[in-house]
Amino acid sequence: MTRCTLLGGFAPMRNSSFADPRVKAKAKVGPGTTRHLETVKYVIDNVMATEPHMALWAGLSTNEIPTELGKLLTGQAYGGDPQKCMDALAKDIDAKMKDAGLL
Numbered sequence: 001m002t003r004c005t006l007l008g009g010f011a012p013m014r015n016s017s018f019a020d021p022r023v024k025a026k027a028k029v030g031p032g033t034t035r036h037l038e039t040v041k042y043v044i045d046n047v048m049a050t051e052p053h054m055a056l057w058a059g060l061s062t063n064e065i066p067t068e069l070g071k072l073l074t075g076q077a078y079g080g081d082p083q084k085c086m087d088a089l090a091k092d093i094d095a096k097m098k099d100a101g102l103l
Contacts, residue, residue, distance in 0.1 A: 001016075002022065002023060006022055018041050064093065
């Protein structure tokens with residue numbers, strides 16, 4: 001797992017890989033960076049499985065969010081600008097939550 005992390009910079013699944021000195025040494029800007037792993041580890045330990053428990057979440061997380069991210073990543077919309085995508089998603093989600101009486 002540590003070797004895969006070092007070669008590709010993806011998030012490991014083992015605590016030992018997160019703590020490995022070789023992984024920590026690559027926590028800087030550059031190819032194969034692991035600088036994102038501190039945030040990934042925090043999310044795994046503190047946030048995962050605590051997504052909103054509301055009826056809208058299932059639809060938003062499987063329809064609107066991945067669809068708009070797909071449009072961004074494939075160049076179909078937003079001119080490659082992630083902020084425009086996030087702003088559009090926020091507007092859509094806020095409207096749906098307001099319609100549901102959650103805002």
